[in-house]
Amino acid sequence: MSPVLADVLQVTALIVALALVHRPLGDYMAAVFSSEKHLRVEKWIYRSVGANPNAEMRWSAYLRAVLAFSAVSVLLLYVLQRVQDVLPLSLGFKAITPDQAFNTAASFVSNTNWQSYSGEAAMSHVTQTAGLAVQNFVSAAVGIAVAVALVRGFARSRTGELGNFWADLVRGTVRILVPISVIAAIVLVAAGAIQNFGGIHELTTVTGQTQSISPGAVASQEAIKDLGTNGGGYFNANSAHPFENPNGFSNLLTIFLLLVIPFSLPRTFGRMVGNVKQGYAIVAAMGTIWFVGVVLVTWIEYAHPGAASQLAGGAMEGKEQRFGEGASSLFAVSTTMTSTGSVNSFHDSFSGLSGGVLLLGMMLGELAPGGVGSGLYGMLIMAVIAVFLAGLMVGRTPEYLGKKIGTREIKLAACYILITPALVLVGTAVAMALPDGKEAMTNVGAHGFSEVLYAYTSASNNNGSAFAGFGANTPFFNTTLGLCMLLGRFLPMVFVLALAGSLAEQTPVPATAGTLRTEKPLFTGLLVGAILIITGLTFFPALALGPLAEGLGS
Amino acid sequence: MNTSVSNTGRLLMAALRMLLVLTVVTGILYPLAVTGVAQALFHDKANGSIVKAGGKEVGSSLVGQSWDLPKQNPDDENEAARPDPKWFQPRPSNSSYDPLATGSSQLGASDSRLVQAVKDAKQQVAEFNGVPESEVPKDAVTGSASAIDPHISPEYARIQINRVARENGLTEQQVAKLVADHTDGRTLGFLGEPHVNVLELNLALRDLAKS
The missing domain is CATH 4.10.220 (Light-harvesting Protein)
Known part of the structure; x- marks a missing residue:
């Protein structure tokens, strides 16, 4: 079988699996967030916390709960890293420095999972499982909760109430993320991923050298790392490490895990607003952008432009033999477009143009299909913008799902789409203007600039992947990237929840002949167009300086 | 307030x-x-797929290792590693196959340092195995992502057969059969790329050479 045919089969198998699963999973998630009943374990959790899961929250109360929970998460994770050397199971690792501990805490709480540390050489068993793995779950559950609150804003009328954050957080964790992770983790171990709490295992190789085999509860973290679109690897090599991702099957499973919730949430949205076709229009826009990205990067990597790849006869630098170009390209696009950021190959060594496509995938705002929860609310914001643009064309007040998109709504949506570009471009500009930017580059010229641009794009959009040659573990980058991650995560949530509150208060307007039919392919086209125009106008100059200059120059 | x-x-x-x-x-x-x-x-599997030979642990089937000659001066940290012609050789590694320092070179696809590294590797592999440079496959001259890639391509194994057979006193047919037996296709027939596990292949080679 030719490699290209194998890749076609691989992508087809992935799409079929997602198509089969997204309906039952989407319906299940809609039921989870609509149900009146609490599970026994949930009742126990609410009782021990002292939270009332039935108290409805207005948007401001919902937001306060999100921010309070995230603030204590940052604090606890920071403390855990600072004292890991005196806790049990430390593996002999020292306490993490203050700037790196802040960066890592911001990174995992914001669902970014940018890593300026190297897992196998820095983090103890306790930090990995009780700190980092916990945030893998709860930061993902926070994302889903905020998305569900926005969906309730569309679904409800004449009320300001958006549900209860504590109930949404606990249900997302207990009923969705934990059960799927348990199954996925055990399948990963069956494929060869490790799962133990042992020490570093030393043995003598055939040629008489000493080799240290790393231990770790890897499979359990791997499962939620991808399911929760987190991306922080147990090891520095992330999903390229054979202990995280041992073969072609585990590789496809990993890609499936990181896509499955983002691609299923539009179904949940359709169910909750009472029209599944509205969900199809959203998922079609997500799927189109993702698929075009997969085709482009796979094609460019097989063509392997770039002097070194040409000389080698293929783009295998920074890729594993068991995956090859095809499975690496599929992974790279899926991880950058879902805000996951785990890698099974190193994007720094992809050809300049592929790197540009990966960058663009993040710059779109992580919505094709985006992170768990954040992808859906990002896409719904763009849908608001798209109906607004359509309204301008025909000169009538736009409406979406029976809700009027008035001045207040469009202002909130506009604020949302301005935040990450501002963080990316200002951050990159500051880093380039100071000596810190140049010192951190592994590569020179246009590719070096791409490394800095990629870092701020990845952090601000909460992706977490890197052009990893970039030497990010300095106080300057730990601090500025940490701030970008926190602001890039929580400022947009403020506007999303404010918008949700404003929509939920409205009285729905009945659809008329003049209403834009947002469940039709025409709207999907309009939505994709709006996304590309907004991102293109914002980022084209920066892309021209980095990946385009490199790709066209070589 | x-x-x-x-x-x-x-x-x-x-x-x-x-x-x-x-x-x-x-x-x-x-x-x-x-x-x-x-x-x-x-x-x-949960404990790292440790491989034993003769009752002794010699590695993990998922973690690559280096197959170099012993150092001439064990105290000299800068001494260049010399591949042992007796063994099948793995891909270039960014960390000399140290599992506590995983990761790749991170050099861009048109970076001049990477061009030089590929050029040098191509010449070395061709000379070492006595084949023309045009026959050297891509995985033999590029560093893996993990730096501990346990596999090589079947093509890279193939160009090493002649040298390995000669150094171990075996016939080419014997070694070629060994390579064929240790070549794994794509998982489930279509996932990933065909590959050869270097540790398992070399252990089988050692058994064959002994018998």
Whole structure:
């Protein structure tokens, strides 16, 4: 079988699996967030916390709960890293420095999972499982909760109430993320991923050298790392490490895990607003952008432009033999477009143009299909913008799902789409203007600039992947990237929840002949167009300086 | 003002309690449960797929290792590694196959340092195996992502057959059969790329050479 045919089969198998699963999973998630009943374990959790899961929250109360929970998460994770050397199971690792501990805490709480540390050489068993793995779950559950609150804003009328954050957080964790992770983790171990709490295992190789085999509860973290679109690897090599991702099957499973919730949430949205076709229009826009990205990067990597790849006869630098170009390209696009950021190959060594496509995938705002929860609310914001643009064309007040998109709504949506570009471009500009930017580059010229641009794009959009040659573990980058991650995560949530509150208060307007039919392919086209125009106008100059200059120059 | 401060304080305490309870569920119960099942059902895999030869642990089938000659001066840290012609050689590694320092070179596809590294590797591999440079496959001259890639391509194994057979006093047919037996196709027929596990191949080679 030719490699290209194998890749076609691989992508087809992935799409079929997602198509089969997204309906039952989407319906299940809609039921989870609509149900009146609490599970026994949930009742126990609410009782021990002292939270009332039935108290409805207005948007401001919902937001306060999100921010309070995230603030204590940052604090606890920071403390855990600072004292890991005196806790049990430390593996002999020292306490993490203050700037790196802040960066890592911001990174995992914001669902970014940018890593300026190297897992196998820095983090103890306790930090990995009780700190980092916990945030893998709860930061993902926070994302889903905020998305569900926005969906309730569309679904409800004449009320300001958006549900209860504590109930949404606990249900997302207990009923969705934990059960799927348990199954996925055990399948990963069956494929060869490790799962133990042992020490570093030393043995003598055939040629008489000493080799240290790393231990770790890897499979359990791997499962939620991808399911929760987190991306922080147990090891520095992330999903390229054979202990995280041992073969072609585990590789496809990993890609499936990181896509499955983002691609299923539009179904949940359709169910909750009472029209599944509205969900199809959203998922079609997500799927189109993702698929075009997969085709482009796979094609460019097989063509392997770039002097070194040409000389080698293929783009295998920074890729594993068991995956090859095809499975690496599929992974790279899926991880950058879902805000996951785990890698099974190193994007720094992809050809300049592929790197540009990966960058663009993040710059779109992580919505094709985006992170768990954040992808859906990002896409719904763009849908608001798209109906607004359509309204301008025909000169009538736009409406979406029976809700009027008035001045207040469009202002909130506009604020949302301005935040990450501002963080990316200002951050990159500051880093380039100071000596810190140049010192951190592994590569020179246009590719070096791409490394800095990629870092701020990845952090601000909460992706977490890197052009990893970039030497990010300095106080300057730990601090500025940490701030970008926190602001890039929580400022947009403020506007999303404010918008949700404003929509939920409205009285729905009945659809008329003049209403834009947002469940039709025409709207999907309009939505994709709006996304590309907004991102293109914002980022084209920066892309021209980095990946385009490199790709066209070589 | 005072009520809003105390409200914020109450909210933060509730958030902290929630975080601690969820830490118990997802940070302690979840990994322990998965570890329990994994250790009971897949004991060898969960512990790193350790390979034994002659009763001694010699590596992991998932972690590549280097197959170099012993150092001439063990104290000289800068001494260049010399591949041992007796063994099948793995891909270039960014960390000399140290599993505690995984990761790749991170050099861009048109970077001049990477061009030089590929050029040097191509010449070295061609000379070492006595084949023309045009026959050297891409995985033989490019560093892997993990730096501990346990596999090479079947093409890279093939160009090493002649040298390995000669150095071990075996016929080319014997070694070629060994390579064929240790070539794994794509997982399930279509996932990933065909590959050869270097450690398993070399262990089989050692057994064959001994007998």
